Amino acid sequence: MRRHRRAKIVATVGPASAAPDRLKTLFLAGVDTFRLNFSHGSHEDHAKVHAAIRALEREVGRPIGILQDLQGPKIRIGTVRDGRLELVAGETVRFVLEGSEGDKQAIPLRHPEIFAAAAPGQDLLIDDGRVRVRVVGLEADALTTQVITGGVISNRKGVNLPGTLLDLSPLTAKDRADLAFGLELGVDWVALSFVQKPSDVMEARALVGGRAGVLSKIEKPQALDQIEDIIRLSDAIMVARGDLGVEIPHEDVPGRQKELVRACRLAVKPVIVATQMLDSMVAAPAPTRAEASDVATAIYDGADAVMLSAESATGQYPVEAVAMMDRIIRSVEGHKLYRSIVAASDPGEEETPPHAVATATATLAEAVHARAIVTYTTSGTTAARVARKRPAVPILALTPNLATARRLSLMWGAHSVHTGDVDSYEEMTSKAAHCAEQEGFATRADLVVATAGIPFHTTGNTNNIRVIQI
Structure with missing residues (x-):
């Protein structure tokens, strides 16, 4: 089951989409990662949705990501x-x-x-x-x-309170209880709301303990002041334009979005653009032209994923919203200007051997008209380094780690496959050819380019390229 697009779709689960049959319909329409919003719903509700997504994953034979979004220290008035x-x-x-x-x-x-x-x-x-x-x-x-x-x-x-640094932990007592529950379920990502400073991310990482990816939501101006450190400490970033757009002028949000997408691409971290992307589809079967343009802009910027909130959680047309987002992404990625625009926003090279090898892999694959780039990855780093170049050639990410395969459902261009590990160069070559053919990326006599870290079973050591003919 192959998506014919590179950018990914995240959809929020709610009353309009929580039933198992509806989750399957949404996945088939294009959802790559499902978001569980812990600002709403009980633990029992979320457990049922989690179980239904994992059952769907087994049925379709494809890794599906699950993102737990913590409520965070939201400040509210009481009752009036x-x-x-x-x-x-x-x-x-x-x-x-x-x-x-x-x-x-x-x-x-x-x-x-x-x-x-x-x-x-x-x-x-x-x-x-x-x-x-x-x-x-x-x-x-x-x-x-x-x-x-x-x-x-x-x-x-x-x-x-715009522009004010509040003495708040990013994790309330409710968040800590929700986090423990989510990690016990086995979520793939944990999203932190209202991150203000790097120490907020460090606090969450200590609690998560590597059991899930830590995603920082950028919705406070204070976070923008220390964004490089926050990105470095996070596994992924969300441009949460709702609260961010309240605290900074509306006219500054588009520029900040572009800055964040570029910074994440430079740092090799997935970035999601979120909030009100197809908001009118909460109550209408089609978006406004401005909303379609908004989604398109995020794709032209090079975002890894775009997200639906109320559109899929409580809206009247959740499936139509996902299908519309899928169509917009495919249309943009097929446009004649897309490659030149994405190439122009390349953030430049990091001067390390693994990044140089990943860059060479993408360049070589395009030069020889390869049908796919096959990456062997344990942690997802090798696939991320190749994806950073936004190559025209599809990325087939093979990993023995199921958690990594699921997290890669958020990564631009990565078609992840949970497969057995390899122990030799010959086995790598054979498995790369077999998986490329099996997953529908290549047929007999086609070329694929494989990259991996050798010796095998090491993390982050991208140092080898091989051209393989099927």
Whole structure:
């Protein structure tokens, strides 16, 4: 079962997509990795979905990635009287640390770190920036604010403090319990929400202990200030444009997206572009032209994957949304300008022998018109190094590690196959030819180019290239 595209699709599972038959339909439509959003749903719900995806994986004989997305320290107001308050521009309202059902003079905000970090003149954004208030008075347990942009606020709406570093761990008590549960299930990726600094990633890595890939969601401006270290410590990155677009100006988001995709490609780390990509398909069977262009832009930028959120989780047209995203990706990758645009965004070379060998592999494969590049990889590093070049030739990633095969379902261009290990050069050659033919990449007399690290069973030691005729 081969995808005729390079970029991958991540789809969020929710009420509209959790049934086993619907998961299969979504996979057949194009989903490569399923996202379990732990901001919603019970452990029992997620366990059922996980089991259904693993059963589907056995049925179709293809590795499928599962991404656990932790809620993180999302800041929210408490409950308000009658469930809603209408704030009018110019009026004064108060937020209090302690309190239950509040009115305009006692809106509950049970986050001490907000009161510790807030300062007069600072803005608080509520409900994704729809309502804006400015701090005019500060007490130990209360904030007096003036409404700058009015609107209706309701229970549990989110609060953002643009440009403020909050003294928060990226992992709440709920996140730690969810993480332990997800690792016990056997998720392939763990996504950290609201990462602010490199130590946040280090804290999570210590808890994960190598049992899953650690993916940092970039949705805080503070993360952008130390992005190189955050990328270096992470196994993958998500450009989470929702909260990021609340905290930085809207017009800055596209440029930041391009910077992040380029930086991840340079660092050989997968990058997902997410949030509102086909948002109108939550309630309509087709996207807007602007949304189709948005997905296309991410593909032209060279992103490894694009993601559906509400479109597949709660929308009325989840299968149609996946199919549309698949069609957009294939159309872009087949466009006459695609190769030149992707080549122009090449981040340059890292001056190490393994990267040089991977670059030479991609160049050689294109020069001899090979039908595939076959990579032998234990950790996924060899396949990632080749994918970094965004070659025109498909990448067939062979690995004896099932966890690696599943994680590679997020990697640009990688068609991963879980296979037995090889112990000799001759066995490598034979298996590369057999798998290329078996997986539908090549037929008799075709050429493939294989790359691996020798001696075998070592990690990250890409040092050998072989041209093989089927």
